Amino acid sequence: MVTFGRARTLNLTGGGLVSLRVAIVTESFLPALNGVTNSVLRVLDSIASHGHEAMIISPTYTERWYQGVEHFRAPAMPFKQFAVGLPHPSLTANIAQFRPDVVHVASPFWLGGQAIAAAARLGVPSVAVYQTDVSGYLARYNMQFARAAVDRMIAAIHAPATVTLAPTPASASYLTKLGVKNVDVWGRGVDLELFHPDRRSSPEVRASRQLIAGDKRVVGFIGRLAAEKQVNQFDALMDLPDTHFVIVGDGPERANLEARFAGKPVTFLGSLRGEDLANAYAMLDVFVHFGAEETFGQTIQEAQATGLPVVAPASGGPLFLIQPGVNGYLGEAHRPQTFRPFVHDLLTDDGLRARMGEDARRSVRLKSWDANNAILLQHYERVVAAAKPVGMRERQSV
Known part of the structure; x- marks a missing residue:
């Protein structure tokens, strides 16, 4: 039972x-x-x-x-x-x-x-x-x-x-x-003090973001770079205008992913911990997770604590963490093209992104x-x- x-x-x-x-x-x-x-x-x-x-x-x-x-x-x-x-x-x-x-x-x-x-x-x-x-x-x-x-x-x-x-x-x-x-x-x-929306306005984070992405919006993923995370599906987002992508983490797929996205607006930051990891979350505007085999999705919670809307598959842990239209969106698992409209809307509507970011933080405030x-x-x-x-x-x- x-x-x-x-x-x-x-x-x-x-x-x-x-x-x-x-x-x-x-x-x-x-x-x-x-x-x-x-x-x-x-x-x-x-x-x-x-x-x-x-x-x-x-x-x-x-x-x-x-x-x-x-x-x-x-x-x-x-x-x-x-x-x-x-x-x-x-x-x-x-x-x-x-x-x-x-x-x-x-x-x-x-x-x-x-x-x-x-x-x-x-x-x-x-x-x-x-x-x-x-x-x-x-x-x-x-x-x-x-x-x-x-x-x-x-x-x-x-x-x-x-x-x-x-x-x-x-x-x-x-x-x-x-x-x-x-x-x-x-x-x-989730560490509600380390991962916090206030970090996004810090001079250090703003300087790092400007250095990496200039004035572009920033979409990112943080996690282990392994096949099951399906980071290769960021292909479906590469044509979004005025957008830079940040990928944080290491793993067996890193070399393949770096080769795949060579010449694209993608920055790999490697494995980060502590303050550096929290600052990486804070650089993002939207967090995207394509992996469909997550029993939970800890990085989703860390993104939410940072005040980021999340787009993830309607599968496994994300179903428990994301309220569609409130703190993020759920795309179809293994169909990355269904993620694109959600990410596009969040990047082009500042009010929507801000509201969902606030609701994202609110959704983990007791966790x-x-x-x-x-x-x-x-x-x-x-x-x-x-x-x-x-x-x-x-x-x-x-």
Whole structure:
């Protein structure tokens, strides 16, 4: 069954909030920069700020410690541009040694599936966070023949989880149709201070914009430059008059895209983080995302927080984030020509663009990372409270 709404705040000790030990097993972590990594980093921040303890298991990070949190590296194999974590006997031992109250599994596949199963054997509740549309990616890589098998695998991976958190009602419904039980909806937060409309009027941003685009309007994309993002579909917008395009990010498709758009009014800025990333958003007039396999769309939220109208496909996460005609528009997935009229209208109507930009910011105003992750921590408390106390460590009030 799918449940919606916020988890209940529980008092496990009768005397206040509790200090929890959280084992995080993630299919992606630093140095990879993507939605899974970003979400895990924010969760770690919240765990620390609330006085909880964590450990990390991932296939990508090479260091033993991350900001005081112990890390264990899992074996991995390359697939396309990804490092796919592999099951390993040490995973169960590492989890057991940490003695967690709850196991958080980010975007579980092979590695995460083992972690969920291990948690069940150890009698520890698990929270599985569904973040990657693996089944959808198979179509992108011409592997549709494996889709049914992957759907069965996803169902089997999530079956032992105490609760599965999906980013949108649509993805929750997908999991429920696969037979996954105890599915709830938990979205993603956004840094409302870093990504802010006021940044667009800063002298630094204005100077950068003038240097890159002169007096032209600026349309852009920010994200990983991989095939599933369909950045090549910006072809459909290249004939818009007095328009410059900015593409921010890196990935396996960057060289192909740079060659494709050579001689066109396109600037590639590479991978950016922090203030530089926020300034890149602030240079834009309109944010466009063509990728049709997004389970959520974190960059869409960051654009909205910056006060930008967004044009994206009527597929996946954008359906949850964009209200057509209010804070952006939805084009037809895989039909980039349907995006062009929307982008044209936004570029040529200053009032429309300003109104939608204000509504875009308004649509995320309650989605700070603190507020978002408070809901996650409540999920932790709920599953821990419902778990059998046998074998669990004694918890201390904080």
